[in-house]
Amino acid sequence: MTASTSTHRVLGTLTAVALLAFASTANAQGFEKKNHNFNEFAKGAFSEVVTVTGPAKMIYLAGIGSEDEKDGSVKHKDDFYAQCKMAWEKVAKLLKTQGATVADIVKATSYVTDIRYRQEMRKCRSEVFEGKPLPPHTLLNVVQLARPGMMFEVDVVAAVAAK
Numbered sequence: 001m002t003a004s005t006s007t008h009r010v011l012g013t014l015t016a017v018a019l020l021a022f023a024s025t026a027n028a029q030g031f032e033k034k035n036h037n038f039n040e041f042a043k044g045a046f047s048e049v050v051t052v053t054g055p056a057k058m059i060y061l062a063g064i065g066s067e068d069e070k071d072g073s074v075k076h077k078d079d080f081y082a083q084c085k086m087a088w089e090k091v092a093k094l095l096k097t098q099g100a101t102v103a104d105i106v107k108a109t110s111y112v113t114d115i116r117y118r119q120e121m122r123k124c125r126s127e128v129f130e131g132k133p134l135p136p137h138t139l140l141n142v143v144q145l146a147r148p149g150m151m152f153e154v155d156v157v158a159a160v161a162a163k
Contacts, residue, residue: 088128
């Protein structure tokens with residue numbers, strides 16, 4: 001073995017030890033989710049920033065609406081508020097299967113077919129998050145959702161500590 005080969009092996013071993021130490025430190029770092037608001041208009045409406053630090057399990061839910069779980073038919077036709085409540089109940093149920101709650105949501109996007117339902121949507125969402133931090137939220141007005149008769153749909157991203 002040459003001096004050069006020996007030096008490379010030692011450097012390789014030291015690099016591997018350093019990487020393991022770094023990974024170990026990262027895993028020892030606690031999971032933390034923080035909500036932040038910097039502008040008055042956003043307080044009570046949504047968080048402007050959510051930070052997630054430490055090892056996390058990310059959960060993505062998309063296209064959650066008021067579809068019947070068995071046949072996909074739209075429930076509560078012509079009742080925006082009931083559709084909104086049903087969609088958020090489904091979100092909570094799906095998050096629970098992953099060890100999460102709505103308090104773990106780090107981003108939400110709501111889709112409505114008529115922007116005039118904005119206040120009802122806000123009331124519905126406020127009830128869902130009562131006593132919990134509001135995540136960053138985007139509201140989009142769209143022409144149509146996945147199924148005729150749907151008036152509300154939501155996508156969410158949640159984060160919980162990795163196990």
